[in-house]
Amino acid sequence: MKKERKGIHLIAELANVSIGTVDRALHGRYGIREATRQRILQIARQIGYTPNLAARALSTAKSAIRIGVCIPREIHFFYDHLWGGVLDEARRLTQLGVMFEYRPVRALGEQDTKAFKDLLKTGVNGIIVTAGNPKDLSPLIDEAEEKRVRVLCVSTDAPESRRSSIVCVEPWRNGSLAGELMGKFLPPNSKVAVVAGMLTALDHRKKTDGFSDAFPRHCPGGGIVSIIEGHEDEDESFQKTFDLLGRFPNLSGLYVNTVNCLPVCRALGARGLAGKVRLITTDLFAEMSPYFAKGTISASIYQQPYRQGQIAVRIMSDHLMSKSSLPPTVYLSPGVVMSSNLELFREMRLAPANLDESVFRYALAQE
Amino acid sequence: MKKERKGIHLIAELANVSIGTVDRALHGRYGIREATRQRILQIARQIGYTPNLAARALSTAKSAIRIGVCIPREIHFFYDHLWGGVLDEARRLTQLGVMFEYRPVRALGEQDTKAFKDLLKTGVNGIIVTAGNPKDLSPLIDEAEEKRVRVLCVSTDAPESRRSSIVCVEPWRNGSLAGELMGKFLPPNSKVAVVAGMLTALDHRKKTDGFSDAFPRHCPGGGIVSIIEGHEDEDESFQKTFDLLGRFPNLSGLYVNTVNCLPVCRALGARGLAGKVRLITTDLFAEMSPYFAKGTISASIYQQPYRQGQIAVRIMSDHLMSKSSLPPTVYLSPGVVMSSNLELFREMRLAPANLDESVFRYALAQE
DNA sequence: CTGAAAGCGCTAACAA
């Protein structure tokens, strides 16, 4: 009784060729007659051949797939969890032979062109990057894509570039979800205000626009009476909010579109308006928890950083391992956090991703 | 210059033993002196050894890991997407040598003990199951766990059993999120009603309880004036809702805690109350879309079926492949769907999972 | 108790 062959061996047997030839046919390599290739591909299709990725990974261990990652390393909040998703997923893939090159930057947009260039030089097959300053980065991204290095933006886009894919929550939609929620929370003719980081940042501007679009549509007669910029400064945010609340005593809602919401909470408290003025915030971190409990924060729009990281790594590796096509856009829905579901979010339970020192060895050496 | 060895070869070299002995030490197999084992484990720890899963998968292809899946096959809605998540994740793992046994049941709780027994007999290493009737299933689950077959409940729990893990959105929390949202949508002293499937179903009861708990806490003076049961019947749901709206003309909100919300939308329309009475629904499917657009549905509580399936397969295979511990509970946060983020949900974009016929060959043969 | 060796399915280098 003959032994059952599998995979390329089976194809080879059926086609009366060697496995070497099958390999050439399957991978479009040089040195095979077109007729042979077609015959082999035909057979492969017939038996429904799918490569055994474990075997492939094992065999190509030397020339393994390598993925570069360039994401900000910032204490607290968003990026820790983005890293968490990236590293958890990367760990799994490492066991399967995929390799990762990490080039964290200190803050969003800081030195990222340098880190990106560096990754390109190491010869990775794909790069995952948060495009902090799209302007400078775009030509580099295009250059990478030209060299067949796939670039995937995560969280922050470089829309003008030729990046293969983007994984994010769209800022405009983020804002409009906040606007819809606010509109439904408040009675008609309500007046609200927006606390932005800085409107020069495209991201904050778009969130503000989304909010401004959606709010009046869901709150008849409602309007936005003021937009202030906190510039991510605690004191400035507090003071400006405090002043704002004095200027508009009939204000019923406040939307904070940056992560920096604590000063706003405090200003509401100082005016005795906690729970009276509806507050919708952005993102999530443990220190916000008491303000949910007290009712100061009505809801927060959550951008799912962990999942963004996870998905980014996942679709990149899927693509590089199986030649499956990269989805050009993955737009996640932001989550809505309120007191009932607050504790289900990882930000409330886990310490921020424990960023293994080794990940940052490179970065540290540079500093 | 000596060749760099890797993995167990490296350990073997350092410990001056053969790879066979290393293997015995690492896996606690018989036939090795305790002293030798300790020495080897020590070295493994020192060099931070992690097994190459690709190599393992390849090597153990014959005695590969097998995972059984027992989930309802129901047209439309929830389970299609649960299947979608399961199958997408399973596909990836299949390429890596993990095998899957599918035993779909026709509807939740229908014949699931039979399917479960069947899976046990085939000798799978783990079982993923939606526990439709926990009472009958629990002893079988316990039996499986006794035999070291891991059981993971997904979407519907069997809390009394010894199942290793549960992946779901907790019904109580689901309801309380709806209650909080409703409470924040409505002014104080509002009266609302609940449309349940049937209160004998534990799931619907708990959702109702969660809602009843949260709503009054977020709507001072608010109360629930009626709870009706639609029994998943279109006509009954419509008629009862229609009557309800007649009986309580001052009703301001309606919470539907079953997927079957279209009759309620129609009843609201028939009474001319669409958009006047706040409607919060459960789950999501394409036919709901126009009711979001018209403002009939204010929000829906989304249970993330795709993700539940994905996570279930993922943690089960992670566990079986790496001996990593199974998290005993994975409670997901339900999503909040409103008109702004509606189109980001897969239910709006994709046809329900295209359930490959082969998955159901077994089931079909049985019918 | 321990070592040696075959082989999992695939890739890549070399031979023919």
Place this chain on the structure above:
DNA sequence: TTGTTAGCGCTTTCAG
């Protein structure tokens, strides 16, 4: 243009 062969790191079987 095609065939042959040596591994990749691990498990497993059979000798010692």
